[in-house]
Amino acid sequence: MDSSGLGVRRAVGFVAPALVLIGIFLVFPALWTLYIGITNYQLTGPAAANPQVVGLDNLVEAVRDPLFTNSLWLTALFVLFSAVIGQNVLGFLLAWLLRSVSPWLRRTTEGLVLLSWILPSTVVAFLWFAVLSRDTGTLGLLLGQPETSWLVQYPMTSLIIFNIWRGTAFSMLLYTSALAAVPPSQLETARLVGASGWQTVRDVVFPHIRGHVLTNTLLISLWTANDFTPFLLTSGGPNHQSEVLPVLIYRQALEGGQLGYASAMSMLLLLGNLAIALVYLRLLRRRA
Amino acid sequence: MAGITVEDLSTVYPNGVRAVDALDLEIADGELFALLGPSGCGKTTLLRTIAGLEGATDGAVAIGDRDVTRLQPGERRVAMVFQDYALFPHMTVSENIAYPLRVRGVAKSVQQETAVRTAEGLSLGALLDRRPGQLSGGQQQRAALARAVAASAEVLLLDEPLSNLDARLRLEARTFLKRLQRELALTTVFVTHDQAEALALADRIAVMDAGRIRQLGTPREVFQRPADTFVANFIGSTPMNLVPRGSQIIGVRPEYLSPAAEGLFTGVVSIVENLGVTSLVTLDCGEDQIGYVVPEDDEPAIGTTVTVDAPPARVLRYDKETGQLVR
Numbered sequence: 001m002d003s004s005g006l007g008v009r010r011a012v013g014f015v016a017p018a019l020v021l022i023g024i025f026l027v028f029p030a031l032w033t034l035y036i037g038i039t040n041y042q043l044t045g046p047a048a049a050n051p052q053v054v055g056l057d058n059l060v061e062a063v064r065d066p067l068f069t070n071s072l073w074l075t076a077l078f079v080l081f082s083a084v085i086g087q088n089v090l091g092f093l094l095a096w097l098l099r100s101v102s103p104w105l106r107r108t109t110e111g112l113v114l115l116s117w118i119l120p121s122t123v124v125a126f127l128w129f130a131v132l133s134r135d136t137g138t139l140g141l142l143l144g145q146p147e148t149s150w151l152v153q154y155p156m157t158s159l160i161i162f163n164i165w166r167g168t169a170f171s172m173l174l175y176t177s178a179l180a181a182v183p184p185s186q187l188e189t190a191r192l193v194g195a196s197g198w199q200t201v202r203d204v205v206f207p208h209i210r211g212h213v214l215t216n217t218l219l220i221s222l223w224t225a226n227d228f229t230p231f232l233l234t235s236g237g238p239n240h241q242s243e244v245l246p247v248l249i250y251r252q253a254l255e256g257g258q259l260g261y262a263s264a265m266s267m268l269l270l271l272g273n274l275a276i277a278l279v280y281l282r283l284l285r286r287r288a
Numbered sequence: 289m290a291g292i293t294v295e296d297l298s299t300v301y302p303n304g305v306r307a308v309d310a311l312d313l314e315i316a317d318g319e320l321f322a323l324l325g326p327s328g329c330g331k332t333t334l335l336r337t338i339a340g341l342e343g344a345t346d347g348a349v350a351i352g353d354r355d356v357t358r359l360q361p362g363e364r365r366v367a368m369v370f371q372d373y374a375l376f377p378h379m380t381v382s383e384n385i386a387y388p389l390r391v392r393g394v395a396k397s398v399q400q401e402t403a404v405r406t407a408e409g410l411s412l413g414a415l416l417d418r419r420p421g422q423l424s425g426g427q428q429q430r431a432a433l434a435r436a437v438a439a440s441a442e443v444l445l446l447d448e449p450l451s452n453l454d455a456r457l458r459l460e461a462r463t464f465l466k467r468l469q470r471e472l473a474l475t476t477v478f479v480t481h482d483q484a485e486a487l488a489l490a491d492r493i494a495v496m497d498a499g500r501i502r503q504l505g506t507p508r509e510v511f512q513r514p515a516d517t518f519v520a521n522f523i524g525s526t527p528m529n530l531v532p533r534g535s536q537i538i539g540v541r542p543e544y545l546s547p548a549a550e551g552l553f554t555g556v557v558s559i560v561e562n563l564g565v566t567s568l569v570t571l572d573c574g575e576d577q578i579g580y581v582v583p584e585d586d587e588p589a590i591g592t593t594v595t596v597d598a599p600p601a602r603v604l605r606y607d608k609e610t611g612q613l614v615r
């Protein structure tokens with residue numbers, strides 16, 4: 001147990017500051033959210049001064065709330081199309097195709113893709129605003145349809161494409177390093193027996209990188225489910241058409257002032273995240 | 289079944305290394321052919337260029353009467369066994385063996401049948417349901433061979449097929465490989481840097497250096513009459529004696545030298561090395577050191593003076609300038 005020979009007491013002394021910080025900034029807010037979630041706490045008014053415990057009423061109300069179910073559905077679409085499919089597939093394809101191109105083309109592409117990942121969300125959101133907005137938007141001008149307001153007419157599609165653009169770099173990097181671990185002789189054996197690209201990926205590459213695929217899918221699903229950048233682009237509109245859960249929660253809490261209700265919805269989001277994580281862990285374990 | 293013709297073939301890597309340099313080679317149908325040479329001489333590159341895994345910079349490769357120079361590896365009908373065997377770790381032995389058929393969309397039952405038949409032929413029958421990780425090195429090597437055989441290619445290419453086996457197993461696998469090749473009568477090219485392996489296995493050997501062939505011939509020819517001093521140095525389990533004499537270099541194998549009343553070399557015994565059934569004796573003759581082989585229990589005492597001689601037919605003369613065989 002005590003391999004460093006510190007003695008338990010001193011060892012505890014060393015980790016205590018970290019534990020205290022984690023406690024203050026992570027555990028306490030989480031528990032506080034849980035608590036608020038069972039009250040009728042509000043931003044203003046009598047319930048702000050004297051919140052009452054209302055038990056599970058908030059949760060029940062959320063599940064019955066069409067705004068919430070709409071939002072849940074949009075979040076599921078957002079995660080499925082922009083992360084599980086979009087970033088995953090595009091990231092893998094980029095990593096796979098870039099292996100065989102000349103080094104400078106590879107480095108240029110990787111650099112460009114990375115740029116979208118390291119720029120701050122606010123900057124990126126305004127860039128996209130400039131591209132997608134009505135009348136002066138770059139895309140509209142390029143397509144000769146300046147009257148189209150992409151973010152208003154196709155809000156979810158815009159968000160999905162935006163998030164694919166933004167997040168693909170991570171998947172690409174992860175898959176690039178995963179592919180480096182596939183023995184070249186196995187790929188060449190597949191080539192020699194005449195396997196197509198798809199057969200090679202399915203029979204040789206995928207079994208090697210299965211763990212990476214699962215880990216990557218888990219990470220990008222959770223990030224996407226909790227992503228708040230959509231608010232910067234569409235604010236959930238028009239008419240709740242792009243109101244993914246983090247946006248709904250934010251609007252309920254700070255625009256609607258319903259802190260208790262919004263906390264309850266955060267709890268549901270947290271449960272959703274946990275469910276996703278459990279499914280992935282189950283899949284990962286089945287591999288071993 | 290088909291032979292291989294390599295014509296004026298060059299393979300240059302992007303970094304400018306000319307690994308195969310204007311090389312001509314003809315390998316007969318059904319032949320067991322060895323590419324032999326020191327590390328980095330381009331053996332693997334030549335093999336990979338024949339397989340199509342490296343593009344030829346210049347020249348042509350033909351298999352049978354098909355020019356395959358511009359064909360994809362998958363269209364060349366070649367099978368290859370890599371040094372690390374490249375078995376798919378997540379497939380069973382039987383799935384591995386049947387993989388070439390699966391890629392072609394052959395019916396499952398035929399795949400299974402072929403896997404069983406091929407595995408039987410390579411004494412893998414009991415291991416069909418194991419994964420590569422559960423096999424010994426020798427079994428993995430045979431599984432990789434089985435997969436290559438099951439591909440029913442016209443040409444079999446082996447890159448150092450025995451180098452990952454321990455010395456004992458290597459002998460066994462060597463015999464096994466030779467018998468299998470005889471049974472299949474499959475044109476086979478294998479790469480090795482072990483001259484004993486090449487001599488033991490091959491019908492013909494190409495000794496390579498710096499991307500070119502130094503000598504091409506049967507094991508006997510290459511062993512008895514190395515075409516130049518490079519080959520002479522490289523072939524043989526004990527290095528050949530190469531002694532400058534005037535404008536020539538005299539080459540004699542230690543195995544062909546024996547004590548005589550008068551002869552080629554006279555010197556003082558300085559070292560005796562035990563080789564098992566024989567011993568290698570080193571004589572100091574002035575500047576030069578001469579090795580010769582004596583039967584066991586026949587070793588001279590260190591410090592004695594010995595004269596050795598060889599049958600005239602076994603004494604080779606090389607030009608000092610060019611290193612080429614003169615006679």
Ligand SMILES: Nc1ncnc2c1ncn2[C@@H]1O[C@H](COP(=O)(O)OP(=O)(O)OP(=O)(O)O)[C@@H](O)[C@H]1O
Nearest residue numbers: 301303305307326327328329330331332333334481
């Ligand atoms: N992918 C590559 N890119 C650039 N140069 C290479 C590459 N592969 C091999 N070379 C060079 O080409 C030459 C021939 O290499 P090759 O692998 O064919 O040698 P080899 O005879 O198989 O050697 P060994 O017995 O060590 O396997 C070497 O000088 C090597 O450094």
Ligand SMILES: [Mg+2]
Nearest residue numbers: 331332333479
């Ligand atoms: Mg090699």
